[in-house]
Amino acid sequence: MEKPIFIIPVILLVAVILFVNVVFLHPAKENKTATPAKTEKTASTFDPVAFYKQTCIGCHGDQYQGVVGPTLKNLSSKYKQADVENILKNGKGGVMPAGLVKDEDIPAMAKWVLSLK
Template identity: 40%
Template sequence: MRRNPVIPFAIIAVLGIVAMIIVSAAGINQREAIQNEEENGGAKQEEQASGGDPEELFQAKCASCHGGDLSGGVGPNLQKVGSKYSADEIKEIILNGKGSQMPAGLYTGEDATKLAEWLAKKK
């Protein structure tokens, strides 16, 4: 008795379609949860990062480019940035960016000041 060679491919196709439906349904639920979170105060993460410890501020928005240990990566090494720039110069860079890779306005006001003073101590 000979088997039809198309059946394994048909089974794989059906399983793939079922998997796509399941993943799509999960995505719809996530989208609704995100929308509900935004409507009910989506700035919670921003509030947690704001006004905190300078190290927490750094980890929240800077570590992805400058490395969690300030060793650099996409952005430059900041382990001894205080020997190169003053706190005011660092704050100016935080506020206005530098070059094409460092975006402006990641932090403003008191958060920028705290972060600049913390980085200026790195010598």
């Protein structure tokens, strides 16, 4: 009967050590390696198409036709680059949220949106 009583605390101790190792030690190592890659990203590596597919497609549609949000086709006849940049930064009409695109990526995103036909 003494063996099970001795084994339970040992198993619990091993479980706690593994938990601390996995939760507190490994993510810190991963974050240290991920940080330099984020700081190296420049506006030239921003991919407006990939960003659109990940963030905007739900409101503006898979063919830019508009769903909840308006169509993005032929916006160049209606808006200038600065107008689109302002909308991307500040939102519009309570429907288009502000701040979806990082400030450094706004010019590239605006240029791409204006190129849609």
